[in-house]
Structures are given as C-alpha cells and as structure tokens.
Amino acid sequence: MKLHEYQSKQIFSKYGVPIPKGRVASTAADARQIAEELGGRVVIKSQVLVGGRGKAGGIKLAKTPQEAEEIATQILSMEIKGLPVRKVLVDEAAAIGKEIYLGITNDRAARRPVMMASAAGGVEIEEVARLTPEKIIKVHIDPLLGLKDYQARNIAIGIDLPREHWKLFGQIAMGLWRAYVDCDATLAEINPLVITGDNRLVALDGKMVLDDNASFRHPDLNEMRDLDAEAPSEIEARKYGLSFIKLDGTIGCMVNGAGLAMTTMDIIKLFGGEPANFLDVGGGAGADKVAAAMRIILSDPNVDAVLFNIFGGITRCDEVARGVLAAMDEVKPKVPMVVRLVGTNAEEGRRILESANLITAETLADAARKAVAASKGMKEAGK
Amino acid sequence: MSILINKNTRLVVQGITGNEGLFHTTQMLSYGTQVVAGVTPGKGGEWVLNKVPVFDSVKVAVDATGANTSIIFVPARFAADAMFEAADSGVSLIVCITEGVPVQDMMRVRSYLDQMNVRLVGPNCPGLLTPGESKVGIIPGNIAIPGNVGVVSRSGTLTYEVLYALMLKGMGVSTCVGIGGDPINGTNFIDALSMFEADPYTEKVILMGEIGGSDEEKAADFIAKNMTKPVVAFIAGQTAPPGKRMGHAGAIVEGGSGLAEDKVNALKTAGVKVAQHPEQLPDLLG
Numbered sequence: 001m002k003l004h005e006y007q008s009k010q011i012f013s014k015y016g017v018p019i020p021k022g023r024v025a026s027t028a029a030d031a032r033q034i035a036e037e038l039g040g041r042v043v044i045k046s047q048v049l050v051g052g053r054g055k056a057g058g059i060k061l062a063k064t065p066q067e068a069e070e071i072a073t074q075i076l077s078m079e080i081k082g083l084p085v086r087k088v089l090v091d092e093a094a095a096i097g098k099e100i101y102l103g104i105t106n107d108r109a110a111r112r113p114v115m116m117a118s119a120a121g122g123v124e125i126e127e128v129a130r131l132t133p134e135k136i137i138k139v140h141i142d143p144l145l146g147l148k149d150y151q152a153r154n155i156a157i158g159i160d161l162p163r164e165h166w167k168l169f170g171q172i173a174m175g176l177w178r179a180y181v182d183c184d185a186t187l188a189e190i191n192p193l194v195i196t197g198d199n200r201l202v203a204l205d206g207k208m209v210l211d212d213n214a215s216f217r218h219p220d221l222n223e224m225r226d227l228d229a230e231a232p233s234e235i236e237a238r239k240y241g242l243s244f245i246k247l248d249g250t251i252g253c254m255v256n257g258a259g260l261a262m263t264t265m266d267i268i269k270l271f272g273g274e275p276a277n278f279l280d281v282g283g284g285a286g287a288d289k290v291a292a293a294m295r296i297i298l299s300d301p302n303v304d305a306v307l308f309n310i311f312g313g314i315t316r317c318d319e320v321a322r323g324v325l326a327a328m329d330e331v332k333p334k335v336p337m338v339v340r341l342v343g344t345n346a347e348e349g350r351r352i353l354e355s356a357n358l359i360t361a362e363t364l365a366d367a368a369r370k371a372v373a374a375s376k377g378m379k380e381a382g383k
Numbered sequence: 384m385s386i387l388i389n390k391n392t393r394l395v396v397q398g399i400t401g402n403e404g405l406f407h408t409t410q411m412l413s414y415g416t417q418v419v420a421g422v423t424p425g426k427g428g429e430w431v432l433n434k435v436p437v438f439d440s441v442k443v444a445v446d447a448t449g450a451n452t453s454i455i456f457v458p459a460r461f462a463a464d465a466m467f468e469a470a471d472s473g474v475s476l477i478v479c480i481t482e483g484v485p486v487q488d489m490m491r492v493r494s495y496l497d498q499m500n501v502r503l504v505g506p507n508c509p510g511l512l513t514p515g516e517s518k519v520g521i522i523p524g525n526i527a528i529p530g531n532v533g534v535v536s537r538s539g540t541l542t543y544e545v546l547y548a549l550m551l552k553g554m555g556v557s558t559c560v561g562i563g564g565d566p567i568n569g570t571n572f573i574d575a576l577s578m579f580e581a582d583p584y585t586e587k588v589i590l591m592g593e594i595g596g597s598d599e600e601k602a603a604d605f606i607a608k609n610m611t612k613p614v615v616a617f618i619a620g621q622t623a624p625p626g627k628r629m630g631h632a633g634a635i636v637e638g639g640s641g642l643a644e645d646k647v648n649a650l651k652t653a654g655v656k657v658a659q660h661p662e663q664l665p666d667l668l669g
Contacts, residue, residue: 106486108566108596108633111493143490184485213632214485216460243630247622258564258630259538259593262619267660269622278623280630311540311547313509313523342547343523364544365662 001210004047006089007224008206011183012190015175018168018202022091031072034090035065041093044071046078046085049229054123056080061093083228094204095197100159101125101136102173103189104180113141113180115151115173119159121192147177168201183221184214233296240292242281249274251375252297252306252335254290256281256315264309267364273372276303281315290323291330298331304378305336307371309364312343321349325356336374340367385513385558386533386578386585387476387504388452392517395420395441395450395474397457397465399431403480404456407521408435414524416517420444441472454510454519455479462506463488470501477569478519479505486632489567496569503569507632509539509561512546522546522559530555532668533579535572536591537564537598537631541619545589545661552665557585564631566595572602580610587613587668590650591661594620595634595641603649615667616650617658618643 003011006024013019021038024047025031035042046058053059058080062068068090078085101121107114118136120128128135137158139151152173156166172193180188187209194204215222227235237244243258247265251273255261258280265275277300281293297306310320321341340361341349350360359374361367394411398404399421408431412418420438421431427439438444441453453469455462455477462481469477477496484506496503504511510520515529521539527546534549534556536542542561549556560575562568572590579585588610592599599618606614621643623629625636636642647657656667 106490106566111567112490113487143487143494181487184487186486211486213459213483214487217485245624245627245629247624255540257538257540258634259536259541259591259619260544262593262623262629262634263541263544263617263661265623266619266621270659275622278627278629311543313521313540313543343526343543363662365660368660 001212001215001225002049002229003208003210003224004049004087004226005045005206006047006087008188008208009203011179011208012175012203012206015179017172017175017190018200019206020091020094020202020204022089024087024089025072026087028069028072028076031088031090032065032069035062035068038090038092042068043091043093044068044075045089045091046075046080047087047089048080048083048085049226050081050083053080058085086228094194094202096192096194096204097197097199098195099192100161100194101191102176102193103187103191104176104185105187107140110140112143115139115141115147115155115177117155117159125191141177146181147174149174165195165201172201172203179208183208184211184217185209186211233299237279237296240289242279242289242293242296244296245278246300247275247277248302249276250302250304251371252276252300252303253309254279254281254293254297254306255309256311260309260311264307264364264368267368268307268371271368271372273368273375276300286319287323287326290320291327294324294327294333295331298333298335303335305338305371305375306333307367308337308339309367310341312341312346316345317341317343317349318345318352321352324353328356335378338367338371338374340364385516386575386582387558387560388511388513388517388519390415390516392452392519393417393419393448393450394519395422395444395448395453396435397422397441397453397455397469399423399435399437399456400426400429401456405431407456408432410521410524411518414518416519419448419450441468441474445472445474450474452476452478452519455481457481459483459485463492466492466503467495470496470499475501477501477503478508478510479503479569480508480510480521481505482507484565486565486567489565493567493569504560505563505568507565508563508568509542511561512556512559514556520561522561526550527559528555531557531584531586533557533575533582533585533588534559534591535575535579535588536561537593537633538591538619541591541661545591545617545664548662549665554665554668557582564593564633566633571598573605576602576605576610576614580612585612587615589664589668590614590616590655592616592618592646593631593634594618594623594629594636594643595631597640599646600649603653603655606655607653613668615656615658615664617661617664618646618650
C-alpha cells in the first residue's frame, strides 16, 4: 500500500524528521486558510499516488493566500496520470540550498534492508541511479541489529555532507529507519532532503510503501489507504480474498494459484488471445468465492470468453463446480465458458457441470486453444 | 531416492490442531510420512487422530520424539515466531507453508537462521515430496511417481501441473521442492540445484521460475558453471504488466528488472531448454 506524501511526512515527523510547516486541504478555501496561517510564500502540492506530479503541473508556488486559493482550485480539478486530485498539501516554501536523497528499501538479493543516499537528490534521482550509480551510497542494515550510528555517519561522510550537519542527519537517518521498521514499510524515502538557505535540514518530500502482508499489525495505517489508486474491481476482489488484476484483453481467467494463473495468461497469449485479467481464487476456494470471482470477471464489458483452470489440490473441483453453477444462475453469462478441472474430485466436478452449457478441456494447451477460438467466434459474431 | 526428505524423515507439525494443520497431517500420514509429533501451545498432552502426541513446545517435542524436520501451518502473524522456535529446537530442516508472512519478519528470520545449522524451505510454499517415501507439505500425493527427475519451483499449483504431466508420460520424480513465491525465502534455486547435482538418484532437473527478483538469472549462471545434469525450465509471467504484483509477494516486475524475458534469455544462454508452456516440459527432458 502506498501512502501519500502528506501521510508519509506526518509519520516521519513523529520520528524526529524535520518537515515543513503545512497541512492538507481538500478545498481551495481550506488551502487559502492554511496559506494565511503560514504567512509568506507557500507551495501547493497535489496528493496523488503517482510520480511526476511536478512535471504534470501538480506542484506550484503561491505568493499570497489569494494566489494559493486560485492554484488550489486549478490543481484540485486536475487528473494526473488518470488519478483525480482530491487533496492538496499546502507547505511553507523553503529556500533550497542543496538537495539530498535518503531512502530505505528491501534489498531482495541481499535479503536485508538497504539505506541509500546521494548528494544528487531531487527529481532526477532515477537518472542518477542509472547513469552514475557511484553517486549513490548504499549501506546494508542487519535486520536483527538495526541501523547503527556509525553507519549513518558513514553515509553523511559518503555524500560529502558538511560536518555541521552530521548530528542532525544521523537523527534523520535513525528516524527514517525506525519509521520503516515500525510501519513495516517496504520503502521509506525522503527526496529531497534539503539544506535550506538558512542552513537547516528539512524533508521536503516523503514517500512510503507499506507491506500489505503486515497490515494485521497496523489497523491505524490501513485507514490511510487511498482507494482512488485501485480499480473498483480490484477493491471488490480484495473483499473476497481474491487476488485480481485487471488487464486489457478479452479472455477472462479464473485460476487457483498465482503461478498457474500467470501461466494461464501466458498460454492464452501464446495461442493468439489476450487475457482480460489475472485472478487467483486461492487455495480451498469455496462456492461463494468462485461466484464472486465470476461476477468480477464478467463485470468487465471487454470479456467475450472465460477460461476456468482449476488444479485441485487443497481446492476441491466439485466445490468449484458448484460455485460455477451457482454463479451462472445468478449472473446469467452471455459469453462462452471453457472449463478445465484436474485433480481432487475432478470427475465429480465435471459431472456437476455436465448439465450446464460449457466447453470442457483436458489439457492446459487444449483449454487455452478453445478459449481463444471462443473469443474469436464472439468477435466475428459481433461484426 | 531423494534430497531433503526420505522415508527416515521424522516430522513435527507446528499448528497441528488448526484446520490446515490437521487436514494435511491426515494427508501426510496416509501418504506414509512419519509424523511423530505435533505442537500447539496450550494443547500439550492431547493426541491427534489417536496416534500423534501434541506438545506445548517444539523443543519438548523434538527431545521426546527425535523429530528432525518441522513443518509450519500457523497463521502468518505467528509464523516468524514459529520459525525462530523451530530453529532453536534442534531440527535440521524447517518447511514453512504459511502464506502472507511480512517481509521484514522474513528478513529477521533469515538473518537468524543463517547463523545456525538449519535449512528453511518456504515460506508460502507447497513443501516437499519424495514420491513413494515421504511428503512434507501439501503437494497432492497421487500426482507423482518415484523416478529420476528433480523438480524445483517457486509456484504451487503450477508445480502440480508439471508433476501430473510427467506422470501421464510415465516419468517419475526424485524429489519435488517448492521453494515458495516470497521475495525472501529460506532455500533458493541454487540451493536446490546443487543438492540435485549431488544426489545420485536425480538424473535431470526441471526448474520453474516466475517474474520478480533475479534468482532465475543466478540459477542460470550456476547451471552454466556447475551443473553436469541437464536442466529444463519454464518461466511464468511472460504477459504480466510491470508494477503489478501477481499474487505471490515476490512476483512483480520492478524498475525494469525481474522480467520473464531476461530470465528466459539467461537460462537459454546457460544451455537450458525453456518451454513455452508447462506441458512441453516432459518432452524437453527427452
């Protein structure tokens, strides 16, 4: 789960990271009010969960409260990369002397967290990482010991930070580390951390991504979830414990197991079709889950054929078959359906589905071929 | 014969009285696995299925029964603690089936286990199957027969597809290792490949990877340098869009890395035949 800039900065601030004075607003009037309270110049920043907000015109400077209101009006009516702007952050404007990058993420290959820093922070950090990786200092952190003071100091030295800032930089690095651990983040990032004109260190922008697997530990953080960033069908799927991702094709897929679900998408493509979604019904998929999965798949108007591929292990094929029947009764699908059931109680499952008007398949390849043919048939009939 | 587990494996089941634990204990027993103990804190002294004694701690279970392998079926929020406990109990192999373990928990578990003489398989995996001898996990026992093909996979049901396809062709398996779909796990491809290379009863190997991370590329490098036995492979997720997590916590293409195409190319360069779909794998083995 991604957090907004204002949410991330509030969390960082609790851990002793200095952030600019400011608040979030959902109306232009509120933005004006905040600008009046702050006095002086403010920066109005759209709060959407995509990168490149500045380049899209979603971050602007305002000299007066009047101007803040005008800019907020304009930004609050924007869409950035398809996402509506519902909130703006109004921060006091800082005189930027120097921009530093500081972040922590999981290094999968090293199997530990890595803290990264660069003196070349700012919006071009990804270019820096690509073109001049030596300008990025990396320090791996022992997950059992945590970040050590000397490691934070070595980072400060590594990015040529003036000595007068080492102490505060150490506090910021330690605060970021503690925020990352306490929130179960997979990414905690300050970019830029600036040295201001009056020689202070301030986190101008913040970003956090949280581990969904750890959400049981963080009921408070779960409330921060922004549903705008997800397709409605994906939100619906999560309610039923289904793993679903919408894609652009026409063949709906319902599969048990993530690896097999990906493979089913691949094989549809291999035989000339386009998958409409990734959907893993999970292990032990009962009838109600199957019915929900089918509703979600068929709610996509692009779907002109559906492929069920179930390899029964823990999941029992007869139970899945009953779910398919129940769902068909409820949804009354008008598109052809190809069903492949293998494994635990597959024969009983097939018998249950005999009465329904379904195309059956034996092998994975056979199932994909039939689904692609059915989809093509529908397209031709449509013309 | 086999790697990791065989007919002498003595198993303790952590979370034996839960739904999943109990169901799969029944399945493993009927397959012939020696399930010698179970652990559920607070239920020590009870018996499961009238034959498996339940203990309050893994250490007591191991001391009382001589268990050498543990399997974990506890919910995700307790899984890290269960892995620490198993590591401290003296077993040499831990198989964690549990799905959804927080990644920071796994980094701490892995860091701790690396300091000890114990191997972890998983988490978020289907476990191990040595056909005809022992099953430590949830792989259906009736879809594989004993033989000389080693199978290692990041996936669950996709692995079942391949075992089943092998069986239909009359081809048997030495051991099937499900290493799991999480970004941080206990056993990776290279660990399994080197065990298969050393196992006299394994003559060829199937590797099933998926998008995300770079373990397949590292495996390709290892195969080129160290494997004398033929390896064939399949990579799932060729059509997966970047930035979207495909069910498994580890299956995601991020920042231009973890692409299926790169993995396929690396494996091909290492002399590995790569199947376009999993049902081709038995034929590629020849």
